[in-house]
Amino acid sequence: MQIVDRILTIIITATLTSAVWIVAGGSLIENATADSQRAATRPAEAAPSPVPPIVLGNDSMMEPGATDAADAGGLDVETVATPDADTARQLMVPVKNIRPGDLTDTFSDTRGGGARMHEAIDIMAPRGTSVVAAAPGVVEKLFTSKAGGKTIYVRSPDRLTIHYYAHLDEYAQGLKEGQRVRRGQRLGTVGSSGNADDASPHLHFAILQTTEQAEWWEPANAVNPFPLLTDR
Numbered sequence: 001m002q003i004v005d006r007i008l009t010i011i012i013t014a015t016l017t018s019a020v021w022i023v024a025g026g027s028l029i030e031n032a033t034a035d036s037q038r039a040a041t042r043p044a045e046a047a048p049s050p051v052p053p054i055v056l057g058n059d060s061m062m063e064p065g066a067t068d069a070a071d072a073g074g075l076d077v078e079t080v081a082t083p084d085a086d087t088a089r090q091l092m093v094p095v096k097n098i099r100p101g102d103l104t105d106t107f108s109d110t111r112g113g114g115a116r117m118h119e120a121i122d123i124m125a126p127r128g129t130s131v132v133a134a135a136p137g138v139v140e141k142l143f144t145s146k147a148g149g150k151t152i153y154v155r156s157p158d159r160l161t162i163h164y165y166a167h168l169d170e171y172a173q174g175l176k177e178g179q180r181v182r183r184g185q186r187l188g189t190v191g192s193s194g195n196a197d198d199a200s201p202h203l204h205f206a207i208l209q210t211t212e213q214a215e216w217w218e219p220a221n222a223v224n225p226f227p228l229l230t231d232r
């Protein structure tokens with residue numbers, strides 16, 4: 001008779017445990033829904049499956065505590081969401097085959113015989129090397145100026161940041177104003193157009209903080225690209 005009692009105990013424990021797991025699974029799904037609303041790009045991976053907790057609950061040796069599964073579910077969501085957020089913030093070195101360690105901080109150099117600050121970084125590279133978008137955005141203006149030569153103004157999706165690429169040799173074929181570009185997309189080639197020295201082709205890259213309403217040509221606040229490109 002003791003064996004029957006033991007079996008009954010196991011069945012009752014298993015049933016109660018399953019009920020706990022089902023409730024725990026329900027709260028996990030609620031958490032996952034809230035998380036997937038925050039990280040809408042990865043809904044499938046953000047939502048933990050309710051199946052594994054129920055399977056675990058059938059093990060009568062397991063304590064009927066839901067904390068293990070809840071912790072594991074929370075960790076899963078965290079590890080999925082965190083790298084994505086970091087990647088979205090990072091800038092890419094906007095010249096192909098140039099690594100962060102190759103860069104020199106020239107932001108505070110003077111130009112025009114000391115009349116003004118450089119407020120950009122010069123990225124040295126052979127003429128014809130691909131210039132790529134440091135971050136996603138919209139090509140707001142393709143502009144040729146005496147100083148910058150062939151230039152590109154790419155505006156961030158929130159319109160608060162403009163990336164300025166200057167001294168290009170050529171624009172990428174078909175590149176046009178209003179076009180959306182993704183990070184790493186080819187924009188053109190390194191050159192020395194404008195007031196750059198023909199003997200040292202380079203990309204002049206500036207980051208300008210502006211306001212939503214400001215035009216591309218209006219004065220904006222330059223921030224140093226060097227720490228943003230190298231600090232990772």
Ligand SMILES: [Zn+2]
Pocket residue numbers: 118120121122203204205
């Ligand atoms: Zn420069």
